[in-house]
Amino acid sequence: MDKRPIGVFDSGLGGLTAVRQLMDQLPGEDIIYFGDTGRVPYGSRSNETILKYTRQDINFLMSFDIKAIVIACNTADTAAGSIVQREYDLPICGAVRPTAKKAAMVTKNNRIGIIGTSATIRAKAYDGIIREYNPGVEVKSVACPLFVPLVENYRTQPGDPVTEMVVAEYLQPLKDWGCDTLVLGCTHYPLLSEIISGFMGPDVALVNSGREAACQLAETLRRANMLSGNSEPGKVRYYISDSAEGFSNMASAFLQKPVEQLVSKIDIERY
Amino acid sequence: MDKRPIGVFDSGLGGLTAVRQLMDQLPGEDIIYFGDTGRVPYGSRSNETILKYTRQDINFLMSFDIKAIVIACNTADTAAGSIVQREYDLPICGAVRPTAKKAAMVTKNNRIGIIGTSATIRAKAYDGIIREYNPGVEVKSVACPLFVPLVENYRTQPGDPVTEMVVAEYLQPLKDWGCDTLVLGCTHYPLLSEIISGFMGPDVALVNSGREAACQLAETLRRANMLSGNSEPGKVRYYISDSAEGFSNMASAFLQKPVEQLVSKIDIERY
Numbered sequence: 001m002d003k004r005p006i007g008v009f010d011s012g013l014g015g016l017t018a019v020r021q022l023m024d025q026l027p028g029e030d031i032i033y034f035g036d037t038g039r040v041p042y043g044s045r046s047n048e049t050i051l052k053y054t055r056q057d058i059n060f061l062m063s064f065d066i067k068a069i070v071i072a073c074n075t076a077d078t079a080a081g082s083i084v085q086r087e088y089d090l091p092i093c094g095a096v097r098p099t100a101k102k103a104a105m106v107t108k109n110n111r112i113g114i115i116g117t118s119a120t121i122r123a124k125a126y127d128g129i130i131r132e133y134n135p136g137v138e139v140k141s142v143a144c145p146l147f148v149p150l151v152e153n154y155r156t157q158p159g160d161p162v163t164e165m166v167v168a169e170y171l172q173p174l175k176d177w178g179c180d181t182l183v184l185g186c187t188h189y190p191l192l193s194e195i196i197s198g199f200m201g202p203d204v205a206l207v208n209s210g211r212e213a214a215c216q217l218a219e220t221l222r223r224a225n226m227l228s229g230n231s232e233p234g235k236v237r238y239y240i241s242d243s244a245e246g247f248s249n250m251a252s253a254f255l256q257k258p259v260e261q262l263v264s265k266i267d268i269e270r271y
Numbered sequence: 272m273d274k275r276p277i278g279v280f281d282s283g284l285g286g287l288t289a290v291r292q293l294m295d296q297l298p299g300e301d302i303i304y305f306g307d308t309g310r311v312p313y314g315s316r317s318n319e320t321i322l323k324y325t326r327q328d329i330n331f332l333m334s335f336d337i338k339a340i341v342i343a344c345n346t347a348d349t350a351a352g353s354i355v356q357r358e359y360d361l362p363i364c365g366a367v368r369p370t371a372k373k374a375a376m377v378t379k380n381n382r383i384g385i386i387g388t389s390a391t392i393r394a395k396a397y398d399g400i401i402r403e404y405n406p407g408v409e410v411k412s413v414a415c416p417l418f419v420p421l422v423e424n425y426r427t428q429p430g431d432p433v434t435e436m437v438v439a440e441y442l443q444p445l446k447d448w449g450c451d452t453l454v455l456g457c458t459h460y461p462l463l464s465e466i467i468s469g470f471m472g473p474d475v476a477l478v479n480s481g482r483e484a485a486c487q488l489a490e491t492l493r494r495a496n497m498l499s500g501n502s503e504p505g506k507v508r509y510y511i512s513d514s515a516e517g518f519s520n521m522a523s524a525f526l527q528k529p530v531e532q533l534v535s536k537i538d539i540e541r542y
Contacts, residue, residue, distance in 0.1 A: 037315070044308070046514045146433075149420035162417070162440070165433055243317045 002226040005030035005234075006217065007061030008070040011053075012040035013247075014148075014187035015072030016254035018095070018210035019236065022070070023255075025218045028230035031237070032064050036268060038241030041148070042075040043119030054080035058088060059271040060239070067226055070213050071095060072187050074116060078125040091220050098216035099183060099209040100126045104133035106205050107181040113174035113204075114141040116185030117148065126183060140177055144170045144189075151188045154253060158194050167195050175200055183207045191253065238263040273497040276301035276505075277488065278332030279341040282324075283311035284518075285419075285458035286343030287525035289366070289481035290507065293341070294526075296489045299501030302508070303335050307539060309512030312419070313346040314390030325351035329359060330542040331510070338497055341484050342366060343458050345387060349396040362491050369487035370454055370480040371397045375404035377476050378452040384445035384475075385412040387456030388419065397454055411448055415441045415460075422459045425524060429465050438466050446471055454478045462524065509534040 006029050008019055013035045022031060034057055036042075042050050054076045061069060068091040071077045071084075077094035085092045103112050103126075114126045121143040130137055146166050150156070155163045174182065182204055184190060190208045197206060221227050228234065240247065244263045251259040277300050279290055284306045293302060305328055307313075313321050325347045332340060339362040342348040342355075348365035356363045374383050374397075385397045392414040401408055417437050421427070426434045445453065453475055455461060461479050468477060492498050499505065511518065515534045522530040 038320075039310075044513060049309075049513070145424050146417075146420055146426075149417055153416050155417075162433065162436055165436065169433070242315060242320070245315075 001229040002067050003228045003230070004065050004067040005032050006068050006070065007032050007034070007064065007066040008072050009034040009036065009057040009061060010073040010187060011036050011042040011075060013037065013250050013254055015210070016251055017187045017190045017208070018070055018072035018213050020255045021208075021211040021214035022217070023236070025214050026221070026227065027233050028228045030228070030234040032061060032066060033236060033238050034060055035238070035240045038268065041117070042073065043117045047079045050076055050079040051083060054084055055087075056268050056271045058084055058092075060266065060268060062088075063271070066090070068093070068217060068221060070217050072210060072213060074120045074125060074185050074187065074209060078120060078123050091217070091224070093213055093217040093220060095187065095209040095213040096125050097129055098212040099185070099207055100129035101133050102212050103181050103183050103207045104130045104137060106207065107134070107137060109178065109180045110134070110137045111177065111179040112137055112139050112181045112183065113177070113179035114139060114183040114185050115144045115147075115170065115189065116141070118143040118145050120185050126185060140174060140179065142170055142174060147192060148186065148188050151191045152250070156191045156195070156253070158198055160195070163192070163195055164199075167192065167199050171196065171199055179204065181205045181207060183209070185209060236261060239266050241266060241268040272500040273338050274499045274501070275336050275338040276303050277339050277341065278303050278305070278335065278337040279343050280305040280307065280328040280332060281344040281458060282307050282313040282346060284308065284521050284525055286481070287522055288458045288461045288479070289341055289343035289484050291526045292479075292482040292485035293488070294507070296485050297492070297498065298504050299499045301499070301505040303332055303337060303510070304507060305331055305510045307512050309539065312388070313344060314388045318350045321347055321350040322354060325355055327539050327542045329355055329363075331537065331539060333359075334542070337361070339364070339488060339492060341488050343481060343484060345391045345396060345456050345458065345480060349391060349394050362488070362495070364484055364488040364491060366458065366480040366484040367396050368400055369483040370456070370478055371400035372404050373483050374452050374454050374478045375401045375408060377478065378405070378408060380449065380451045381405070381408045382448060382450040383408055383410050383452045383454065384448070384450035385410060385454040385456050386415045386441065386460065387412070389414040389416050391456050397456060411445060411450065413441055413445060418463060419457065419459050422462045423521070427462045427466070427524070429469055431466070434463065434466055435470075438463065438470050442467065442470055450475065452476045452478060454480070456480055507532060510537050512537060512539040
């Protein structure tokens with residue numbers, strides 16, 4: 001048993017969809033969340049810069065006595081995940097590998113669609129890993145650059161005419177192609193699940209990278225006998241690197257429940 | 272006569288719409304452009320952070336021997352313009368005041384609509400200044416947070432169904448209200464002029480903050496006898512603070528002409 005908290009970070013608040021999954025799967029765990037809102041988005045930065053930011057994010061989380069880390073950011077995981085996993089002496093779970101594995105296992109017709117930010121799609125983050133687990137799979141990727149701004153403007157309700165139109169435009173090629181599995185390769189996208197599912201139809205399985213990262217961490221902690229063993233709900237503490245204005249509303253949207261805790265602003269450049 | 276270049280900065284590349292206006296109005300001037308693409312957007316930062324960034328942007332431009340500065344960013348101008356105008360010993364022209372003045376002069380029915388990012392609208396940057404010039408004016412402001420992502424995704428062509436729908440949604444209240452003047456209070460918005468004008472109708476005058484900032488600078492230099500006097504077209508040099516990937520395409524869109532010059536990446540935190 002290990003009562004120390006779990007650290008989770010993302011370039012912004014999208015990673016809270018992974019926190020939401022951790023709360024469901026491991027309700028007795030304490031969590032420290034860091035959202036690098038002062039430097040979001042990572043997607044347009046160079047790999048060198050993303051690696052520097054990722055190290056700082058981890059250093060900040062390690063200023064608490066944490067037992068493991070979740071990189072709840074597809075961009076940071078792709079650019080820096082395997083490097084920091086070698087550098088730091090605690091379990092670090094990324095979002096990409098468990099998500100790719102899940103998709104490779106779930107597909108029946110061996111056609112997997114992948115959606116993500118332009119940076120994630122350009123990096124072909126998922127393609128190779130999916131084929132490691134299932135070499136017969138065909139993969140088709142589509143960048144959906146307007147999804148993050150739509151989510152950040154709360155345009156996530158089914159029936160929103162703009163979001164419905166954008167979803168249809170981006171996903172029509174994947175629907176026509178006939179994938180039976182769709183990877184939501186960005187932690188913002190679970191908020192669009194209902195609209196995406198409505199468009200793709202009930203036979204297409206959506207794979208949520210926040211959920212898969214949480215599953216992976218749960219398994220890692222269970223095997224290492226590092227779960228907290230608490231029966232009461234764990235505490236979550238939130239840290240961000242820029243103005244807290246609007247944090248509660250956005251965080252409540254990602255967590256799908258009200259956020260009552262305070263959020264603290266920190267200077268990430270110091271770490 | 273003063274042959275030194277003019278410095279122009281913005282939080283990103285939107286300020287290139289002001290460079291385009293400078294090229295038209297003052298074709299013989301050399302220009303140094305800095306786009307703080309590594310720290311964009313400024314709109315979500317605290318005023319203290321924006322002031323720090325603005326000083327660094329100016330310090331970088333002053334590492335060249337420049338004669339004047341244009342703040343081609345409504346957010347930076349609102350949060351820090353009047354402070355840096357007192358701190359630095361060269362002419363610094365913001366975008367907000369000349370744009371507000373122009374709108375106050377142009378309106379005939381005394382109803383002015385203002386559109387901008389959430390930060391600009393929340394700060395009520397234009398309202399007070401417009402009334403300084405024309406106390407009888409009524410002002411109605413609408414935040415248009417999806418316009419910047421639409422522009423940055425090149426969704427600016429008339430007929431684009433998503434952009435047409437978003438423009439109609441945001442601007443319908445201003446159209447119903449009957450303003451005869453609309454302030455484009457963000458340097459990205461001139462790229463949407465055609466769609467905005469098509470929706471609002473030919474009787475609504477659009478006031479472009481990049482153009483007004485350029486006019487103001489031209490007048491300042493003329494009065495102080497600081498124009499270059501060159502008859503050949505001036506040179507423009509571009510600097511940004513993050514990856515140059517995609518720079519040429521986006522810059523060409525904002526400038527409405529091909530960008531052939533190279534762009535250099537600099538470390539703005541050093542200034």
